[in-house]
Amino acid sequence: xxxxxxxxxxxxxxxxxxxxxxxxxxxxxxxxxxxxxxxxxxxxxxxxxxxxxxxxxxxxxxxxxxxxxxxxxxxxxxxxxxxxxxxxxxxxxxxxxxxxxxxxxxxxxxxxxxxxxxxxxxxxxxxxxxxxxxxxxxxxxxxxxxxxxxxxxxxxxxxxxxxxxxxxxxxxxxxxxxxxxxxxxxxxxxxxxxxxxxxxxxxxxxxxxxxxxxxxxxxxxxxxxxxxxxxxxxxxxxxxxxxxxxxxxxxxxxxxxxxxxxxxxxxxxxxxxxxxxxxxxxxxxxxxxxxxxxxxxxxxxxxx
Amino acid sequence: xxxxxxxxxxxxxxxxxxxxxxxxxxxxxxxxxxxxxxxxxxxxxxxxxxxxxxxxxxxxxxxxxxxxxxxxxxxxxxxxxxxxxxxxxxxxxxxxxxxxxxxxxxxxxxxxxxxxxxxxxxxxxxxxxxxxxxxxxxxxxxxxxxxxxxxxxxxxxxxxxxxxxxxxxxxxxxxxxxxxxxxxxxxxxxxxxxxxxxxxxxxxxxxxxxxxxxxxxxxxxxxxxxxxxxxxxxxxxxxxxxxxxxxxxxxxxxxxxxxxxxxxxxxxxxxxxxxxxxxxxxxxxxxxxxxxxxxxxxxxxxxxxxxxxxxxxxxxxxxxxxxxxxxxxxxxxxxxxxxxxxxxxxxxxxxxxxxxxxxxxxxxxxxxxxxxxxxxxxxxxxxxxxxxxxxxxxxxxxxxxxxxxxxxxxxxxxxxxxxxxxxxxxxxxxxxxxxxxxxxxxxxxxxxxxxxxxxxxxxxxxxxxxxxxxxxxxxxxxxxxxxxxxxxxxxxxxxxxxxxxxxxxxxxxxxxxxxxxxxxxxxxxxxxxxxxxxxxxxxxxxxxxx
Numbered sequence: 001x002x003x004x005x006x007x008x009x010x011x012x013x014x015x016x017x018x019x020x021x022x023x024x025x026x027x028x029x030x031x032x033x034x035x036x037x038x039x040x041x042x043x044x045x046x047x048x049x050x051x052x053x054x055x056x057x058x059x060x061x062x063x064x065x066x067x068x069x070x071x072x073x074x075x076x077x078x079x080x081x082x083x084x085x086x087x088x089x090x091x092x093x094x095x096x097x098x099x100x101x102x103x104x105x106x107x108x109x110x111x112x113x114x115x116x117x118x119x120x121x122x123x124x125x126x127x128x129x130x131x132x133x134x135x136x137x138x139x140x141x142x143x144x145x146x147x148x149x150x151x152x153x154x155x156x157x158x159x160x161x162x163x164x165x166x167x168x169x170x171x172x173x174x175x176x177x178x179x180x181x182x183x184x185x186x187x188x189x190x191x192x193x194x195x196x197x198x199x200x201x202x203x204x205x206x207x208x209x210x211x212x213x214x215x216x217x218x219x220x221x222x223x224x225x226x227x228x229x230x231x232x233x234x235x236x237x238x239x240x241x242x243x244x245x246x247x248x249x250x251x252x253x254x255x256x257x258x259x260x261x262x263x264x265x266x267x268x269x270x271x272x273x274x275x276x277x278x279x280x281x282x283x284x285x286x287x288x289x290x291x292x293x294x295x296x297x298x299x300x301x302x303x304x
Numbered sequence: 305x306x307x308x309x310x311x312x313x314x315x316x317x318x319x320x321x322x323x324x325x326x327x328x329x330x331x332x333x334x335x336x337x338x339x340x341x342x343x344x345x346x347x348x349x350x351x352x353x354x355x356x357x358x359x360x361x362x363x364x365x366x367x368x369x370x371x372x373x374x375x376x377x378x379x380x381x382x383x384x385x386x387x388x389x390x391x392x393x394x395x396x397x398x399x400x401x402x403x404x405x406x407x408x409x410x411x412x413x414x415x416x417x418x419x420x421x422x423x424x425x426x427x428x429x430x431x432x433x434x435x436x437x438x439x440x441x442x443x444x445x446x447x448x449x450x451x452x453x454x455x456x457x458x459x460x461x462x463x464x465x466x467x468x469x470x471x472x473x474x475x476x477x478x479x480x481x482x483x484x485x486x487x488x489x490x491x492x493x494x495x496x497x498x499x500x501x502x503x504x505x506x507x508x509x510x511x512x513x514x515x516x517x518x519x520x521x522x523x524x525x526x527x528x529x530x531x532x533x534x535x536x537x538x539x540x541x542x543x544x545x546x547x548x549x550x551x552x553x554x555x556x557x558x559x560x561x562x563x564x565x566x567x568x569x570x571x572x573x574x575x576x577x578x579x580x581x582x583x584x585x586x587x588x589x590x591x592x593x594x595x596x597x598x599x600x601x602x603x604x605x606x607x608x609x610x611x612x613x614x615x616x617x618x619x620x621x622x623x624x625x626x627x628x629x630x631x632x633x634x635x636x637x638x639x640x641x642x643x644x645x646x647x648x649x650x651x652x653x654x655x656x657x658x659x660x661x662x663x664x665x666x667x668x669x670x671x672x673x674x675x676x677x678x679x680x681x682x683x684x685x686x687x688x689x690x691x692x693x694x695x696x697x698x699x700x701x702x703x704x705x706x707x708x709x710x711x712x713x714x715x716x717x718x719x720x721x722x723x724x725x726x727x728x729x730x731x732x733x734x735x736x737x738x739x740x741x742x743x744x745x746x747x748x749x750x751x752x753x754x755x756x757x758x759x760x761x762x763x764x765x766x767x768x769x770x771x772x773x774x775x776x777x778x779x780x781x782x783x784x785x786x787x788x789x790x791x792x793x794x795x796x797x798x799x800x801x802x803x804x805x806x807x808x809x810x811x812x813x814x815x816x817x818x819x820x821x822x823x824x825x826x827x828x829x830x831x832x833x834x835x836x837x838x839x840x841x842x843x844x845x846x847x848x849x850x
Contacts, residue, residue, distance in 0.1 A: 190677040196656065197635055198694060198744075199664040212681035 033294060040290030047097055047284055054098040058091035063246035073269040081270055083256060092248040093276060099249045101284075103164060104230040110168035111229070112222060115175025120206045122176070123183035124192075134180070137173045145170045146235065153241045160243060167232055171225060178221050182214045216295075223292035227285045234281050250277035320490055320523050321347040321370055326383035328365055328374065328547075339365050339378065341547040349490070350521040354538030354555070356528055356570070358759035359730075362547040367493050367527045371408045372400045388490065405432030409484035413496040415476035419468040425479050426464025433487045444486060451482040454519065455512040474505035481513050485520065492517070494526045498533060502622035502786060503830040510536055510832075511843055529759065531570055532832035535559055536839040543567050555836050569761050576767060576793035580812040583612035583796075587780050588634070588667075588748055593643030595633050603629050604804045607643070611748065616774065616781040618791040620827070621801035627784045630801070631750050634782070635669060648747075665695045668741035672753035674733035678725040684711075684736055685721045691743040710739040714769060731762035738769065748780045755790055767794055788831040792816065800824050 033041075050057060059077070060067075067086040071078050080089040122130040140148075149166055156162040186192065187210065195209050236242035237251025245252070257274040264271030328340040340362045347353050347370070355363040365378065372392030374380060385392040387408070392400065404410075409432075412418045419428060429451075430444035439447065445464070452460035455478045468476060477497055484492045497513065498506040514537055517524050526537045534541055534555075541558045543550040543566070551564050562568050588611040595604040604626050611617045619627045632638040634645055636656035645652045647667070653659050671677035678687055688707045692698040698706055708718050714735040725733055734754060741749050751770070755763040771794060773779055785791060791798060791812075798815040800807040802823045808815065820828065829842060 190671045190673065191679045193637070194669065194671070194677055194740075197637070197664065197669055198691060199659075199661050200694070208682075209679055213679070 029298070036290040037294035040287040040294070043283060043287035044291065047101060047287075050094055051098045051101045054094045058088075058094040060088040060091040062087075062092060062095040062248050064088065064091070070270075072267055073273075080273060080276060083253075087246075089253075089257075089273060089276070092253060093250075093280065095248040096250045096253060096277060097280070099243060099247055100230065100233060100251070100281075103160060103243070103249075104226055104233055107164045107168045107171065107229045107233070108222060108226045110164060111171040111175050111225065112218070114168065115172030115177075116179050116218065117206070118172070119176040119179025120183055120210060121202065123180050123187050124202060124205055124210070126187075130180075133176070137176050140170065140173045141177075146232070149232070149236060150239070150241060153236065158241050158244055160247075163233070163236070163242060167229055167236075171229060171232075175221065175225065179214070179218065182217050183210055186210050186213045220292050220296045223288050223295070227288045230281065230285060250281050253277040318349050319346060320349045320351075320388055321345070322384075322386045323366075323369065324384045324386075326366070326369060326385060327381045328362070328369060328378055329381055330365075330375075330378045332377070336379075339547050340369070342383070343544075343547070343549055345370070345542070347491070347523050347525065349523055351540065352517060352524045352526055352538045354526045354528065354534035354541040355544060356531055356534050356541060357544035357550075358529060358761065361544040363527045363529075363544050364495055366544065367495060367525045368410075370491070370525050371404065371410060371493055373404070402436075406436040406438060406487045407490050409487065409489040409492045411477075411480050411484050411492060411494045411497050413499055415480045415497075416468065416473060418480065419476065421468050424465055424467060425471070429464060429479060429483045429486055432483070436487060438487050448482060448486055451485055451516070452479070454516050455479075455482055456508070456515075457482075457512075472505070474501050474509050477501065477509050478512055481509075481516065485516055485522070488520060488522075490523060492522055492524045494524060494528075494537075496528050499528065499530070503788070503832075504622060504826055506533070506832075507830045507839070507842065510839060513537070514839070530832065531559075532834050532838075535834060535836045536832060543570070559834050559836060569764075576764060578616075578771065578794055578796075580796045581615065582811050583615050585613040586610050587613040587648060588782070589646045590630070590634065591644045591646065593630070593633055593645070594641045595629055595638055596641055597638070602641075602804065604633065604640070607633075607801075607804075607806055609799050609806065609809060611780060611782055612797070613747075613780055614774065614778040615796040616783055616794050617797045617799060618783040618785060618795035619799045619801055620785060620788065620791055622786060622827075624803075625801040626804040627786075627801055628752060629804075631669070631752055631782070631784055634750065635667060661695065665691075665744045666747045667750065668744050668746040668748070669750045669752065670734075670737050670741050670754050673757055674730065674737050675725065677737050678733065678740075680725050682724075683721070684723050684725075684728075687725075687736060688739050688743050691740060695744050706743070710743055713742065713773070714739045729762075730758050731765060734758065734766055735769065738766075738773075742773065742777075746779065748782060750782045750784070752784045753786070754783075756785065756787060763790070770794070788828065800827065 065086045067076070067078065067082045067088065069082060069084055069086045071082040071086075073079065073081045075081065078088050078090065080093070083089055083092070118133055122133045149170060152166045153162065156166070192205060192209050195205050200209075233242055233249070234251030234254070237249050238255045240252070240255065242251055243249045254274050254277050257277075260271055260273050262271075323343065323345040325342050325344065326340055327338065327342055329336040330339045331337075343366060345353070345366070355367055357363045365375065368375065369380065369385060369392075370387075372385060372387065372395060380393055383393065387403070390399070390403070392403075419425070426445055426448055429448045430439075430441060433439050433444045434441050438444075448464060449460050452463055457463050457475055457478055463471065463475070463479075471479070481497070494513070498509050501509060510533065516522075524537075526534055528534050531541075535558075538555050540552065541555050542552040543558075543564070545566055550566050551558075551562070553563070558567070590607055590609040593604055593607045594602060595607075596602045607626070607630060609617070609619070609630070619630060621627050629638065633640050636652070636654065636659055639654035645654070647663065652663060656664075685704065685707055688710055689698075689703050692703050692706050704721075707721065711718060711720055716732065716735060720728070720732070720736075725736075728736070737754075755766050758766065767790065770781065774781065781794075783791070783795060795812050797810065798812050799809040800815065800821075800823065807821050807823050815824065816828070829845075832838060
């Protein structure tokens with residue numbers, strides 16, 4: 001601190017923030033992460049690894065039905081036995097990770113593209129744009145999304161593409177809401193007005209002035225949306241309108257093997273087969289939520 | 305009513321509050337940093353002590369310590385605070401709570417944020433008095449009404465039945481003073497109570513606060529950054545800087561013969577002066593503009609302003625007078641209902657969307673709060689570089705070179721290139737905003753209260769810089785402010801606005817000399833002067849004319 005009376009602008013004392021590189025800051029944050037967050041991150045990394053390398057990890061093919069049907073666990077090298085038409089359950093679990101996570105990620109990204117862009121546009125433009133978009137979203141949200149999705153899927157057919165687009169559209173309503181509500185607080189800042197006075201277009205204001213300042217809540221929402229999309233896909237598959245056979249996914253695997261539950265009293269392990277895909281769904285949902293909780297806790301500035 | 309004879313009343317002369325070698329630390333950036341570095345303070349009964357200094361000098365921290373209170377994240381590490389025989393450093397929370405709101409009271413800066421909007425004023429006024437069992441509720445309310453009347457609030461009998469949003473900011477500040485006075489405390493801590501008020505309102509609040517403090521012979525600590533204000537209120541003035549005492553002396557002595565260089569620099573802006581130079585070359589002209597927000601109330605009525613090229617035109621007026629709305633009309637953010645803005649002889653399209661890049665480039669704006677005027681996620685290089693790229697198509701090395709040149713023009717160096725706004729002081733941030741405006745190479749810069757959030761010495765630096773840039777590049781300034789001292793320092797012409805209308809426009813010297821229109825007279829006479837008798841004289845003068 002200079003205590004001389006000769007004034008110079010550069011020597012004014014600002015806050016004493018020590019600059020750290022992004023990597024250093026990340027290491028510090030990670031070292032403070034609670035156990036639950038670590039658990040969540042490890043599970044997510046494990047799932048991603050399995051999904052990416054499914055082709056190499058799976059002992060048998062996804063649609064390979066060259067084995068006897070309903071083999072019990074551990075028989076003839078099939079760790080979790082085989083299903084009703086003789087496919088290796090363990091391999092299908094691994095492929096299921098790839099299909100379900102892939103589709104869920106694609107859907108979530110798409111819903112953020114749509115909902116995020118429209119939410120930002122509504123908050124910046126305001127007025128009629130905001131009114132029209134918000135009311136459309138209200139209408140869409142008023143219809144129970146699962147029933148709406150069932151209807152649309154039966155109209156357009158259950159391909160992976162239509163599944164992604166339909167779920168993304170329905171989910172983007174919630175993304176729109178949250179983006180709009182956090183962005184309206186940033187839009188009123190002087191730096192946004194300064195950018196508009198400069199003559200910047202809508203795209204620049206959205207991407208460079210507003211988006212960087214609303215990232216934390218959006219990232220947290222991304223995690224939550226991902227879990228919900230995951231559950232929606234699994235539910236639709238369980239109902240038979242999701243991914244079609246022979247593509248493996250966890251929702252339809254639960255449905256196909258559900259009847260095995262009644263044989264628990266005769267063969268405990270084989271009877272639990274439907275719980276494997278169900279457990280896989282539950283585990284990633286919990287893991288993602290743990291990480292999101294931690295992230296929200298960090299960015300909300302709450303101190304424990 | 306003079307300040308000098310107060311000491312003789314009551315049990316004056318006894319020491320009420322005594323701090324010895326007090327040290328306070330605050331926790332930030334993962335370590336404890338000293339805020340107050342060993343200070344002494346003595347306050348007698350009935351004495352008013354003014355604490356002045358820039359932001360960050362530790363004056364609020366010290367004032368609150370006088371109540372035995374530390375803000376969250378702060379701690380008292382050593383020293384003693386004796387309040388009438390009680391050591392507040394060692395006292396337990398329960399002992400201190402018994403003092404607060406009964407023997408010690410506090411008046412905060414922002415009354416609007418300090419009142420509970422869901423309760424009536426009078427219930428909040430007597431809350432502490434009743435809670436401490438000092439008076440029964442009915443008696444306390446009777447007393448509160450008398451206090452309202454002593455504080456010259458309108459309708460003292462019924463104003464207490466209103467809610468906080470139903471009274472003005474100045475009235476709310478006086479109600480808060482009544483709240484502090486209700487338990488008849490020995491000590492009141494005033495923390496910048498008039499900083500958020502307009503000058504004409506400030507005068508009324510100051511008068512009523514001084515009257516009531518004198519009437520009940522209450523000791524007070526008055527915290528402010530405005531020397532002229534404290535001169536009206538305090539018997540003794542203590543100047544703080546970097547958590548240390550610079551000097552302490554009786555108010556009169558401090559004003560006439562400050563000992564330290566630093567104390568003299570505190571009112572340096574008032575020493576700045578520029579000779580007004582008239583000019584007939586009009587660059588920007590606002591003719592017959594009416595404007596309203598939405599379909600609501602009209603906020604501008606037939607506004608006419610002429611801005612000569614290369615000169616500084618100041619728009620003065622209180623909050624709500626339409627100063628900032630005028631700026632919004634000029635920039636195109638708020639299209640006028642009627643009237644025309646002409647720039648360089650061409651009519652400007654009323655809508656922002658209708659204006660060309662060149663038209664936008666030539667009128668730039670600098671904001672009051674540099675904090676919110678810069679994107680917190682962009683570095684200085686990006687903030688200044690963007691207009692260079694946007695208007696002049698500069699990229700890569702050429703852009704970087706020009707940013708560094710601009711940094712040099714605003715007296716900062718290349719180490720600022722990679723900094724984020726959060727890593728700079730208030731004055732530095734405002735300089736970056738100036739550089740961003742300069743990058744566009746504008747003809748007119750609209751400065752909206754650019755110095756009002758800054759400390760005196762920093763203000764002076766910014767104003768000098770603006771004047772230097774004007775000399776060198778012939779930039780025209782439209783300077784919006786409520787601070788008459790700043791206006792005197794820098795302008796060529798002055799526009800006085802009141803309730804959305806232009807009261808008068810003219811050369812500075814003509815506006816600042818009599819005869820004035822009634823409103824200009826009120827505005828100018830309300831600006832505190834460096835004279836401890838100013839408020840007393842003003843009250844007498846106004847009393848005669850009223």
